[in-house]
Amino acid sequence: MTNLSSNPWQRSQAELTKAGKLLNIDPLLLAHLSEPERIIEVSLPLVRDNGEKEVLKGYRIQHSNILGPYKGGLRYHPQVSMDEVKALSFLMTMKNALINIPLGGGKGGITVDPKKLSERELERLTRMFTRRLGNIIGPEIDIPAPDVNTNAIVMSWIADEYRKIFGENTVAVVTGKPLAQGGSLGRPEATGLGGAYALLAILKKLGKDPKKMTAAVQGFGNVGRNVAYFLQQAGVRIVGLSDSKGGIYIPGGVADIEQIERCKEQKGYLAGCYCVGSVCDINYKTKVNGRDISPAEVLELPVDIIIPAALENSITKDNAKKIQASIVLEMANTPTTLDADEILRKKNVMVIPDILANAGGVAVSYFEWYQNMHHESWTKDKVFKKLHSKMNRAVDSVYKLSEEYGVTQREAAFMFALKRLEKAWKTHPMAQPILYE
Numbered sequence: 001m002t003n004l005s006s007n008p009w010q011r012s013q014a015e016l017t018k019a020g021k022l023l024n025i026d027p028l029l030l031a032h033l034s035e036p037e038r039i040i041e042v043s044l045p046l047v048r049d050n051g052e053k054e055v056l057k058g059y060r061i062q063h064s065n066i067l068g069p070y071k072g073g074l075r076y077h078p079q080v081s082m083d084e085v086k087a088l089s090f091l092m093t094m095k096n097a098l099i100n101i102p103l104g105g106g107k108g109g110i111t112v113d114p115k116k117l118s119e120r121e122l123e124r125l126t127r128m129f130t131r132r133l134g135n136i137i138g139p140e141i142d143i144p145a146p147d148v149n150t151n152a153i154v155m156s157w158i159a160d161e162y163r164k165i166f167g168e169n170t171v172a173v174v175t176g177k178p179l180a181q182g183g184s185l186g187r188p189e190a191t192g193l194g195g196a197y198a199l200l201a202i203l204k205k206l207g208k209d210p211k212k213m214t215a216a217v218q219g220f221g222n223v224g225r226n227v228a229y230f231l232q233q234a235g236v237r238i239v240g241l242s243d244s245k246g247g248i249y250i251p252g253g254v255a256d257i258e259q260i261e262r263c264k265e266q267k268g269y270l271a272g273c274y275c276v277g278s279v280c281d282i283n284y285k286t287k288v289n290g291r292d293i294s295p296a297e298v299l300e301l302p303v304d305i306i307i308p309a310a311l312e313n314s315i316t317k318d319n320a321k322k323i324q325a326s327i328v329l330e331m332a333n334t335p336t337t338l339d340a341d342e343i344l345r346k347k348n349v350m351v352i353p354d355i356l357a358n359a360g361g362v363a364v365s366y367f368e369w370y371q372n373m374h375h376e377s378w379t380k381d382k383v384f385k386k387l388h389s390k391m392n393r394a395v396d397s398v399y400k401l402s403e404e405y406g407v408t409q410r411e412a413a414f415m416f417a418l419k420r421l422e423k424a425w426k427t428h429p430m431a432q433p434i435l436y437e
């Protein structure tokens, strides 16, 4: 059972209430944001390849469209629950407001372990989910995207099924598509690169030289790999890495990240990827002065920056006390529990919150949607430049607000997002209920 501190919905509501009080926000807006606008729960009959039948559960939560069509990922995971999806949809509303894109917040998922399904089963399930969602999604209504265990292929099935029902010119119904099916250059790297931009902008404000900083990254998937790669390119010494099975610690700095990626691809896991020249092997551990670590230990290493890029609730009251870093870059969604957040605040650890750190993903999803809607195709350079400018602006605004109010980066990020929502809310029909008479 989740406790209050780690229940994602209650935690996000606590943040909302805190920010609302500090800014004296219209209570009607706060009430509006404390419940999703629409909750959809669907049953999904699935015929397995062997003919067996079962019925799964899927969700889509449309939290708020104050700023524009709902936008957020679809997650396939055995632990997907209404509470989790609700919290993540709320965070999308806040994230999209913070990064300044004209989109609202949504999230969805299926309670399923996709690793136990064949590709054909996964495709049938995704197409059934698309039919069930029907016309509550659409390029100007609600635009899903990939999240945990969903990817460009899953998005291409949704786009194709949607096109069959609603016709041509509907490719903008999802983002994160393969390039050949209307995807955007730069989307795969966007979340990690955006996080690197955010961190580098913060280091500049703190007067710290990236080349003198060390970092450790938990999670070596799409986000973890990319943030480690781009930070290493900027001169940050990456000394610790882990995935779900184990990790490595090399005080002098790991080899180049692409080489470690190739090693992990070959072996299926990251542990033992000690590289010398172009060869990576467990036997090189002593040569590079390395040490094996557990996936959890990576967050407790003697480094300047830790980067949780795997799961929710990876920083809890138990390990928060052991954290030695002075900066936490939250690339995963909700990696820090409420009580851990309080411990870090007391220890003067700067936490760059998830809604800021990982907003690069949805920023480039918006660019993809925009290109689709306007029949454009941007270069990767253009995508990265626009992403850089969005991340820098968001960091600037949050940092300024945190200084003005003497609050943490997380509190300031929620406050800044809320300010933007309040501005749009003033002219929103819901703010004048009389219109509905």
Ligand code: NAD
Pocket: 147, 148, 149, 191, 218, 219, 220, 221, 222, 223, 224, 242, 243, 244, 245, 295, 296, 309, 310, 311, 312, 331, 332, 333, 358, 359, 361, 362
């Ligand atoms: P992914 O599935 O590609 O990678 C997850 C990684 O975490 C894998 O390397 C896995 O081995 C590792 N992992 C799992 N359990 C672990 C554990 N106990 N200890 C250490 N490592 C563990 O997922 P991703 O797309 O990289 O997403 C990672 C996080 O970032 C998620 O919280 C996701 O919600 C968030 N996020 C992703 C995006 C995106 O664009 N992909 C955008 C915003 C936020």
